[in-house]
Amino acid sequence: MTRVFSGVKPTGHLTLGNYLGAMRRWVAVDQHRSDALFCVVDLHALTVDHDPARVRRLSRQAASLLLATGLDPELCTVFVQSHVDEHARLSYLLECVATDGEMRRMIQYKEKAPRERSRGGSVRLSLLTYPVLMAADILAYGTDEVPVGDDQTQHVELARDLAVRFNQRYGHTFVVPRATSPGSAARVMNLQDPASKMGKSDDAGPGIVYLLDEPDVVRRKVMRAVTDSGSDVVYDREERPGLANLLEILAACTGGDPAELAGGYDSYGALKKDTAEAVVEVLRPVQERHKELCADPGYVDGVLREGAGKARAAARPTVDAAYRAIGL
Numbered sequence: 001m002t003r004v005f006s007g008v009k010p011t012g013h014l015t016l017g018n019y020l021g022a023m024r025r026w027v028a029v030d031q032h033r034s035d036a037l038f039c040v041v042d043l044h045a046l047t048v049d050h051d052p053a054r055v056r057r058l059s060r061q062a063a064s065l066l067l068a069t070g071l072d073p074e075l076c077t078v079f080v081q082s083h084v085d086e087h088a089r090l091s092y093l094l095e096c097v098a099t100d101g102e103m104r105r106m107i108q109y110k111e112k113a114p115r116e117r118s119r120g121g122s123v124r125l126s127l128l129t130y131p132v133l134m135a136a137d138i139l140a141y142g143t144d145e146v147p148v149g150d151d152q153t154q155h156v157e158l159a160r161d162l163a164v165r166f167n168q169r170y171g172h173t174f175v176v177p178r179a180t181s182p183g184s185a186a187r188v189m190n191l192q193d194p195a196s197k198m199g200k201s202d203d204a205g206p207g208i209v210y211l212l213d214e215p216d217v218v219r220r221k222v223m224r225a226v227t228d229s230g231s232d233v234v235y236d237r238e239e240r241p242g243l244a245n246l247l248e249i250l251a252a253c254t255g256g257d258p259a260e261l262a263g264g265y266d267s268y269g270a271l272k273k274d275t276a277e278a279v280v281e282v283l284r285p286v287q288e289r290h291k292e293l294c295a296d297p298g299y300v301d302g303v304l305r306e307g308a309g310k311a312r313a314a315a316r317p318t319v320d321a322a323y324r325a326i327g328l
């Protein structure tokens with residue numbers, strides 16, 4: 001059976017980008033047709049300045065939201081990365097296979113490191129090496145497929161390269177994984193700045209729709225989305241990025257095609273209104289289920305405990321094999 005692994009970082013509240021770009025597919029497709037593991041990758045949240053209590057709170061919220069979106073612990077494994085030592089164990093071995101040049105070429109590092117410096121801080125070494133830990137997350141489970149949004153494909157490529165290199169040097173140990181894309185919503189952009197992605201780690205802003213935003217907050221954010229000074233509704237990612245983003249969000253929420261949907265509108269206002277309502281409808285069941293889960297913390301604890309046990313058992317043979325292969 002195909003092994004699928006993917007994760008979400010508890011660096012902020014989960015966004016519509018996380019949902020449309022990744023989680024929705026995990027629920028609708030991946031958990032049904034594969035042996036899938038979904039992880040709250042909390043070690044990755046330590047790569048930037050953070051408040052420990054907030055990381056703990058956000059990890060918990062992310063786990064509840066994974067379940068609220070419809071991941072079913074009967075069908076897949078849901079767990080928290082730091083509950084399973086194998087990730088850190090394997091990461092060190094992969095650091096002995098990766099190169100510093102490779103790390104410095106990573107787009108996310110190039111984007112995030114200057115941001116950390118401009119906030120007056122220094123750049124943590126873990127921000128540079130985080131793609132290696134992500135490779136460990138993936139390779140520890142013999143993963144075949146990694147369903148991620150576009151922003152993560154370079155990191156999955158690195159995991160592939162490290163797997164191939166390790167196997168060539170030390171004998172066949174790892175399955176070589178590949179990224180799979182959700183299609184139309186692979187890159188949901190910030191509503192106020194359609195040149196940058198809707199990322200949860202960014203400071204809370206009116207351009208980011210969070211999964212737990214109240215309907216009126218969603219409506220306000222979508223109605224105020226930046227478009228352009230034109231008036232005709234066309235789908236053009238290059239020339240009309242704000243409009244294209246709205247059309248893609250609407251398409252992702254309703255199952256339509258962005259270019260075809262554009263033909264049905266003669267004003268930005270009508271498009272925004274329909275997009276807002278479509279987002280509200282997509283979020284409604286997730287928010288309802290999340291509320292139920294918050295009232296039953298024992299259930300979430302139990303799922304995460306069992307998930308960590310299953311994940312550990314799945315990872316240990318591969319990680320032990322890697323230690324033996326590399327000479328330990």
Ligand code: ADP
Binds near residue numbers: 009015148
């Ligand atoms: P973030 O950038 O919000 O911190 P994560 O690194 O936790 O996101 O990623 C969780 C999943 O969500 C990944 O598969 C990632 O590709 C996807 N994702 C994140 N932001 C977006 C976005 N704006 N559009 C599409 N997919 C996204």
